[in-house]
Amino acid sequence: MSGQTVPVDYSGHMLDLDEDEDLEVFSKKAPVADGNPMPNSPSSMVNQFRLEEDEPQDVNAKDLFITVDNPESHITAIETFIMYRVLTKTTRSEFDSSEYEVHRRYQDFLWLRSRLEETHPTLIVHPLPEKFVMKGMVERFNDDFIHTRRKALHRFLNKISEHPILSYNQHFKVFLTAEELTSHRKQGPGFLSRMGETVRAVANTVRGLKSRPEEFAAMQEYVDDFSNKICTVDKVTQRIIKEEREYLDELKQYGPMYGQWAESEGNLAEPLKAVASCVERCGKETEEHAHHLSEVLVPTLHEYILCAETLKAVMRRRDHIQAEFEAKNEALASRKSEQEALQEEVDGLSDRMEGSNEALKGDWFRWKAGMRTDLKSAFVSSAEKNVDYYEKCLAVWESFLLSQRAESSDQQDGEDVS
Amino acid sequence: MAEDGRDELLGTDGDSEPLVAGRSLRNKGVEQGCSLLRRMEICVAEAEKRSGRNTVNMQEIFTVYLIETRSMEAVSEGHNSAPDSLWRRYSEFELLRSYLIVTYPHVVVAPLPEKRAEFVWHKLSADNMDPDFVERRRVGLENFLVRVASHSVLSNDKILYHFLTEEHGWREVVYETGFQAKAESRLRALSATFRVRNTDKRFMDMKHYSDELQSHTSQLLRARARVADRLYGVFKVHGNYGRVFSEWSAIEKEMGDGLQSAGHHMDAYAASIDDILEEEEHYADQLKEYLSYAEALRAVCRKHELTQFELEMASQDLISKKQQREELATGIVRTFSFKGMTNKLFGQEAPEQREARLKLLEELIAEGEDTVKEKTVECQEHVERAWVDMQRFEEQKDKDLREALINYAVMQISMCKKGIQVWSNAKECFIKM
Numbered sequence: 001m002s003g004q005t006v007p008v009d010y011s012g013h014m015l016d017l018d019e020d021e022d023l024e025v026f027s028k029k030a031p032v033a034d035g036n037p038m039p040n041s042p043s044s045m046v047n048q049f050r051l052e053e054d055e056p057q058d059v060n061a062k063d064l065f066i067t068v069d070n071p072e073s074h075i076t077a078i079e080t081f082i083m084y085r086v087l088t089k090t091t092r093s094e095f096d097s098s099e100y101e102v103h104r105r106y107q108d109f110l111w112l113r114s115r116l117e118e119t120h121p122t123l124i125v126h127p128l129p130e131k132f133v134m135k136g137m138v139e140r141f142n143d144d145f146i147h148t149r150r151k152a153l154h155r156f157l158n159k160i161s162e163h164p165i166l167s168y169n170q171h172f173k174v175f176l177t178a179e180e181l182t183s184h185r186k187q188g189p190g191f192l193s194r195m196g197e198t199v200r201a202v203a204n205t206v207r208g209l210k211s212r213p214e215e216f217a218a219m220q221e222y223v224d225d226f227s228n229k230i231c232t233v234d235k236v237t238q239r240i241i242k243e244e245r246e247y248l249d250e251l252k253q254y255g256p257m258y259g260q261w262a263e264s265e266g267n268l269a270e271p272l273k274a275v276a277s278c279v280e281r282c283g284k285e286t287e288e289h290a291h292h293l294s295e296v297l298v299p300t301l302h303e304y305i306l307c308a309e310t311l312k313a314v315m316r317r318r319d320h321i322q323a324e325f326e327a328k329n330e331a332l333a334s335r336k337s338e339q340e341a342l343q344e345e346v347d348g349l350s351d352r353m354e355g356s357n358e359a360l361k362g363d364w365f366r367w368k369a370g371m372r373t374d375l376k377s378a379f380v381s382s383a384e385k386n387v388d389y390y391e392k393c394l395a396v397w398e399s400f401l402l403s404q405r406a407e408s409s410d411q412q413d414g415e416d417v418s
Numbered sequence: 419m420a421e422d423g424r425d426e427l428l429g430t431d432g433d434s435e436p437l438v439a440g441r442s443l444r445n446k447g448v449e450q451g452c453s454l455l456r457r458m459e460i461c462v463a464e465a466e467k468r469s470g471r472n473t474v475n476m477q478e479i480f481t482v483y484l485i486e487t488r489s490m491e492a493v494s495e496g497h498n499s500a501p502d503s504l505w506r507r508y509s510e511f512e513l514l515r516s517y518l519i520v521t522y523p524h525v526v527v528a529p530l531p532e533k534r535a536e537f538v539w540h541k542l543s544a545d546n547m548d549p550d551f552v553e554r555r556r557v558g559l560e561n562f563l564v565r566v567a568s569h570s571v572l573s574n575d576k577i578l579y580h581f582l583t584e585e586h587g588w589r590e591v592v593y594e595t596g597f598q599a600k601a602e603s604r605l606r607a608l609s610a611t612f613r614v615r616n617t618d619k620r621f622m623d624m625k626h627y628s629d630e631l632q633s634h635t636s637q638l639l640r641a642r643a644r645v646a647d648r649l650y651g652v653f654k655v656h657g658n659y660g661r662v663f664s665e666w667s668a669i670e671k672e673m674g675d676g677l678q679s680a681g682h683h684m685d686a687y688a689a690s691i692d693d694i695l696e697e698e699e700h701y702a703d704q705l706k707e708y709l710s711y712a713e714a715l716r717a718v719c720r721k722h723e724l725t726q727f728e729l730e731m732a733s734q735d736l737i738s739k740k741q742q743r744e745e746l747a748t749g750i751v752r753t754f755s756f757k758g759m760t761n762k763l764f765g766q767e768a769p770e771q772r773e774a775r776l777k778l779l780e781e782l783i784a785e786g787e788d789t790v791k792e793k794t795v796e797c798q799e800h801v802e803r804a805w806v807d808m809q810r811f812e813e814q815k816d817k818d819l820r821e822a823l824i825n826y827a828v829m830q831i832s833m834c835k836k837g838i839q840v841w842s843n844a845k846e847c848f849i850k851m
Contacts, residue, residue, distance in 0.1 A: 222669055229666040236658040243655055247648035254641040261634035264627060267816040271823045278827070372673055376851040379680070383845035390837035397830045404824055 064161040065089045066176065068154035071146050074105075081105050082146060084153060088176045094168070100177050106131075108181050109153055115171040116160070121317040122360040123166060124367045126159035127306035128152070151299060163366075165359075212319065213357070219364060220315050227308035234301040237293060244290045248283055255279030271404060278400050282393045289389045293382060300378035304371060311367075314360065321356045325349040459488045460567055460582065462560035463503070465552045481552055482507045483559055487582050504585035508533070511559060513592055514581050518572060519714075520597045523721040524803035525572060526811040528565035529710030531558025537639040537702065539647040539695075550696060554703055561707070571807075607720055610727035617726055618801055624808055625719035632712035635705050642702060646695050657688035676851030683844040690840070694833050701829065704822040708815060715811065718804050725800050729793040736786040743779045746772065 070085040088100040109128055116125045129152035157176075161167045174184050212220070258276035262269040328349050332342045464484040472478045488501040511530055518527050535544045535551050545551065563582070566572045577595065580588055663681030667674040 225669045226666075229662055229669070232662045233659070233666070236655060236662060239655050239658070240652065243648065243651040247645070247652050250641065250645045250648050254638075254645050257634065257638045257641055261630075261638065264630035264634065268819055271820050275823055275826070278830075282830075372851065376673070376676075376848060379848040379851070380845055383841050383848055386841035387838055387845065390834040390841065394831055394834035394838070397827045397834065400827050401824065401831070404820070404827075 062162075063091045064167060066154075066157045066161050068150055068157060071150050081107075084150060086157065086176065094173065095177065097177075102176065102179065102181075104175070104181065106149070106153075108175065108185075109156065111181070111185050112171060112175045113156075116166055116169055119169060119171070120165065120359065121321070122314055122356040122363070123163075124307075124310060124314055124360075124363045125166065126156050127303065127310045128156055130306070148299065152303065155303065159370075212322075215361065216315070216318065216357070223308060223311045223315060227305070227312070230301060230304050230308060234298070234305055237297055237301060241290050241293050241298070244286060244293075248286045248290070251279060251283040251286065255283060270407065274400050274403060278396050281396045285389050285392045285396075289385060292385045296385075297378050297382045300374055304375065307367075307371070318356055318360055321349075321353050325353045458490060458567070458582075459486075459501070460560070460563050461486050462556050462563065465556050466505075467547075468507075479547070480507055481547075481555075483556055485563070485582060502583065504583070506581070506585075508555070508559075510581070510588070511562065513589065514578065515562075516601075517577055517592055517595065517597045518566065518575065519717065520601045521575070521577075521595075522571060524718060524800050525569065525807050526711065526714045526718055527572070528562050528569075529707060529714055530562055531555045531703070532706055532710075537643045537706070539643040539650070550699070554699060557700075558703060558707070602721075602724060607724055610724040611720065614723045614727040615730055617723055620805065621719045621722045621801075625716055628712045628716040628719065631715070632709060635709040635712070639702060639705055639709065642698075642705075646698065650691055650695060653691035654688050656684045660685035660688065673851045676847050676849070679850075680844050680847035683840050683847065687837075687840045687844075690836055694829070694836070697829055698826075701822060701826045704818070704825070708819060711811070711815065715808070718808065722797075722800060722804060725793070725797040729790070729797045732786065732789045732793045736783065736790050739779060739783050739786055743776065743783060746776050746779065
């Protein structure tokens with residue numbers, strides 16, 4: 001599988017990512033983005049394109065639809081955990097059926113991801129949400145945590161399903177279709193071999209490579225910078241949310257004071273109460289705004305912070321593959337005996353290295369395009385929400401002005417205009 | 419008391435006679451019966467720093483304010499002549515106000531802008547020398563002069579006129595009026611508040627209202643300052659977006675331009691809060707004015723308590739003297755007195771002594787009756803005049819504060835419009851990412 005290559009530039013053929021990813025794809029409403037109707041049966045699908053080396057994938061031929069929902073608490077004697085429902089609808093011929101419903105827990109997702117990484121060490125496998133949140137967590141399974149995690153798991157599976165290579169991975173299919181995953185999980189490389197690989201990988205970076213090809217050196221530099229920047233953007237965003245919540249707390253005390261004052265006033269009571277109401281409404285808008293940031297921008301930023309870590313790991317693995325080849329190559333040069341056997345090994349490692357490099361290069365463009373789309377969408381959405389926030393507050397205060405003008409012009413008539 | 423007690427009778431709607439600008443106005447004497455403001459344009463044009471020696475001969479720096487006046491005639495005839503002007507410092511304004519309060523205790527006298535910056539949110543300067551503070555104070559001083567000069571009673575005051583037109587020697591003239599002697603001792607006023615019996619209910623209600631007004635405006639001002647502080651924080655954090663987007667754009671190819679320009683808008687957004695909050699200070703100043711007005715209102719109510727109390731005291735004194743006379747005349751002792759006791763113990767006094775005492779008592783009673791008449795008039799006049807002025811004040815307050823609230827809404831709208839602009843621009847940049 002690792003020999004399969006990915007067309008180098010994928011940017012022009014990005015799959016359309018649905019904006020409302022946390023809404024179920026199977027909702028009764030038609031999906032917003034490009035009007036693609038939900039396929040009801042395999043025969044209703046017009047075209048399916050299998051990924052070939054030189055054939056670009058048709059953007060409109062998404063043939064694998066996955067949702068993660070319905071978190072349920074499972075309590076056993078030993079532990080408590082959450083089970084998520086994973087629904088799959090597909091028209092792919094590799095699948096025996098067109099619909100599947102299975103239940104998976106977080107551990108199962110972890111298993112899937114490590115399988116994918118092992119099979120394709122230099123492909124960029126989308127990260128999973130973290131095991132636990134660092135600060136502010138009292139209960140492991142509070143509602144917010146589960147909500148956030150479920151959304152992230154949903155995104156993870158969808159990202160995999162959109163990947164031209166990973167979506168055809170055997171383990172992925174098993175994950176989506178098998179009733180019981182535990183038997184499958186026992187197969188495959190054990191814990192110790194994974195440990196070994198990690199140790200070697202770390203050792204290799206410590207020793208350092210002979211020379212990294214320029215494009216990968218540039219990639220490494222980018223990854224380090226990107227990681228920094230995205231972390232900063234995340235910090236700034238969290239800070240904004242915090243400041244907004246504190247602002248909201250003050251507003252909640254400030255507004256009612258106008259109302260209290262109104263109680264001792266005569267003519268002034270009406271405008272004072274109106275102002276109190278305006279401040280209250282603006283406060284609600286502020287609350288909504290902070291909520292939106294938490295729901296839309298923060299998760300996306302967080303995801304890409306994890307992506308940066310994934311990228312670093314991918315680069316390490318690539319380095320490691322190159323290092324292994326170079327080591328064997330050196331051995332070949334210095335050893336006199338076993339030349340033939342060694343040569344074969346070296347050739348094999350060389351092929352592996354070539355393949356890995358190509359895989360990474362291809363996936364790199366794909367990832368960058370995806371990052372651009374995702375972050376752009378999140379920022380645009382946040383900016384829109386800001387505009388929306390100010391528009392709503394503007395309307396609140398303008399209606400106050402209107403009511404005051406009406407008051408003053410009707411004062412002679414003694415009519416009440418509200 | 420007021421030298422121009424007759425003035426109010428003439429009303430404030432009299433037409434002004436043709437006037438000559440400047441000094442000759444003073445020579446002609448202040449025209450009675452109309453508000454000073456109708457005859458004269460007043461403004462506090464500038465502020466400057468001066469240095470000098472204070473009363474303990476120490477070097478100090480203080481601010482002086484330029485008061486410009488121009489007769490309406492000159493204005494309407496389009497004279498381009500320079501206005502008359504003089505410099506005053508804050509302490510002179512304070513002296514003027516003290517004089518007015520003592521001299522016209524039935525008037526709710528407009529307050530001065532605050533002496534020190536209060537209700538400050540953390541980025542706002544509490545420094546008296548800060549140019550923004552000085553500017554707001556300049557506006558406040560002008561507002562004070564305009565209010566006072568448009569008041570039907572106060573505008574006729576000579577000392578006020580002198581304050582506006584004659585720079586030197588004004589302090590001496592004020593002290594010469596001896597107003598300080600008329601100022602009530604705090605102790606006397608406090609005593610009256612506790613011991614007075616029959617106060618006018620309207621005044622007690624007003625007094626209660628003044629407490630409410632003070633409490634609500636000060637609470638509101640404090641809360642507003644805290645809100646301003648928080649809002650400042652929200653805006654300023656966005657400046658960090660500006661910086662990180664700029665750095666990030668350097669490592670991106672296609673996304674670079676969009677990120678960079680979005681970053682600029684974030685910087686603009688962060689910077690915009692300074693002007694927004696500075697403008698909101700004017701709203702705070704309007705609230706502060708009425709916070710101070712509450713004190714002025716309370717002072718008028720306290721004066722009522724005092725005059726009423728003095729009347730009650732005088733009446734009580736008269737009654738007791740009359741009783742003494744009766745006892746002396748009839749020989750029947752109703753009240754305990756030391757003299758009475760000694761009389762009983764040591765015998766009655768001689769008839770001549772009794773006569774002398776009676777005569778004295780009669781004199782005292784006559785005086786007492788005059789005093790009661792005086793106090794009754796004083797109390798009555800104060801009640802009448804003060805009630806009129808308190809009505810005026812209430813109307814003015816309702817109008818002013820309603821306008822202030824409207825201004826506040828206008829400011830919020832302006833802020834929202836700016837926000838819409840910035841974020842629409844940012845959105846366009848993000849779309850280009």
